[in-house]
Amino acid sequence: MNEVLWDVFGSGATTGRTLANPFSEKCASRNLLDHITSKWGILILVALSERTFRWGELRDHIGGISEKMLAQTLRTLESDGLIVRNSHGTVPPRVDYSLSMAGNELSELLIPLARWTADYASAPTTDN
Structure with missing residues (x-):
């Protein structure tokens, strides 16, 4: 995965929590992304x-x-x-x-x- 995208959707090292990854087929953020776009x-x-x-x-x-x-x-x-x-x-x-x-x-x-x-x-x- 592109490093910039990994920074956005990656492990969340700076926040201490796992971030959503819309590139993953199981990610719940895909529904929201679908509604928005x-x-x-x-x-x-x-x-x-x-x-x-x-x-x-x-x-x-x-x-x-x-x-x-x-x-x-x-x-x-x-x-x-x-x-x-x-x-x-x-x-x-x-x-x-x-x-x-x-x-x-x-x-x-x-x-x-x-x-x-x-x-x-x-x-x-x-x-x-």
Whole structure:
């Protein structure tokens, strides 16, 4: 394994604990990685980095997401501890979604990736 990656995913000698190794097929971090990097997961996390959204606002903000996928992805990210669902208990129901502290930390890493992806996708292709 690459030495830099071993430093990141290796034995945890500096912390005294074993770190997750997503390169291992049995590593539990793979589920979280899958949730974060899914098509809708990354878009929801980046959108929520802008502000708190109500469910309908989030659906309208993320073009092309079905109600089923929005609900499923929000539940998954909430159970992962990355987003916070705040139900106000009013009639009509009002539910807001925002990032948790872990979600905020993660979004700071995802925003450059999303920006790079948008720039790369719009750049003319070359045969380099």
